[in-house]
Amino acid sequence: MNIAARLEGLAKPGGLCVSRTVYEQVSNKMSVQFADIGEQEVKNIPSPVHAYTLTLGSEAGGAPAPAAPTRKPTAPATPKLIWPIAIAAASVAVIAIVAIVYFLAVRPGTPPTTSAGSTQTARTDAAAERKSPPRPVRQAEPLVPETIPFITDRERAAIRSDYLPAPEHKALAISIARAAFTSGQKDDETAKTAALDNCQRLLDAINSKARCDLYAVGDSVVYSRGRPPMPPEPWINRDPAIDRPFAAKDIPLLNDNARASADNRYAQARSPKALAMSQQGTIAFYVRQASLDEAARRALESCGTGAGVPCLLVALDDQLVVPIPTSMKVVGLFHAAGNPLIAPDARESVAQRLANAPTGWNAVATGAGGRPGLALKATSEQAAVDGALADCARQDRNCRVIAIGPFAVEPI
DSSP: OHHHHHHHTTSOTTEEEEEHHHHHHHTTTSSOOOEEEEEEOOTTOSSOEEEEEEEOSGGGOOOOOOOOOOOOOOOOOOHHHHHHHHHHHHHHHHHHHHHHHIIIIISTTOOOOSTTHHHHHHHHHHHHHHHSOOOOOOOOEEOOGGGOSSSOHHHHHHIIIIITTSOSSOEEEEOSSOEEEEOSOSSHHHHHHHHHHHHHHHHHHTTOOOOOEEEEETTEEOOSSOOOOOOOSOOOOOOTTTOEEOOGGGSTTOOHHHHHHIIIIITTSOSSOEEEEOTTSOEEEEOSOSOHHHHHHHHHHHHHHHHSSOOEEEEETTEEOSOOOSSSEEEEEOOGGGOTTSOHHHHHHHHHHHHTOOSSEEEEEEOTTOOEEEEEEESSHHHHHHHHHHHHHTTOSSOEEEEETTEEEEOO
């Protein structure tokens, strides 16, 4: 019907325009001549349509019909009769075509019964596959307590000792603050509801605004939020040349809320504790944990989930543990692999060299041609800056420092 509507605009006043399909159905059943006007581009139809026109009445004008082959004269139909006859014939042809398509390909649950049925079915299936590619089947992930994010090491141990051997039907829910599970329920749906309710009660008891998510049903992970983005291990690299007493005012990039929270809540809390920050200036921290490793892991997991990318571990207990520049202005976290100031062929090498130097003062400089200069594991900020500029000058010109430690920098 869409094609018929588009072809209508090609017809001359008082005439018809039909597609090749209709023409082939009626051409041998009528004593009229159609004019072949070839392939036509029509609106909203992706492929050209081969069309034929029929002009009714001598006053209509338009393309002349091709000469008809010699045949026995027949009484010509009058112009008043040709129009309804053509429409009726075209309608019959369209209905017949629709019926054939329906019975051969569309009718649900009824495969073709002819000898060519298997070919027809294969073609139909192939067309459907091209239109809607099959979704990959998600493989069930077995529950491994030691990889559950956010929760404490003690809760992980309880899940291994108490939850895994527990009878079905069972479920586990987690949040960034607490985890809870249930077992021995009448069915999985009841277990899911009970686990989420138990988790929420634990959050309410500590006045937490965190949310609970279903993590596992039975021994299979069903968690939909994915793993938190984390930096490569080891997460803790201490260097006495870098450590300095914690002061929220010294941490760059923090927004006002994050700085106030770090100053009023983190700084006053008991150890073990750790604080991580994101590129956007948000923070996450855990205090009074069982160990420093646990505090660091949970802070990085929570921060990374909120930021969508790995965060930077800034503080452990009452010490700042990253080199914080003072000679230049911090404008962000530094990522060598995608930095446009470094020549593309050198980015991977710079990123790898920095990853292999997790302690000390590091600096990166680049010149007009994007050739990088590096100073790694220097004993001071100034030594790192001088070393990076000197290394850059050996291979490029107009060199300037673009990174100090984990931070992107620019002149003050």
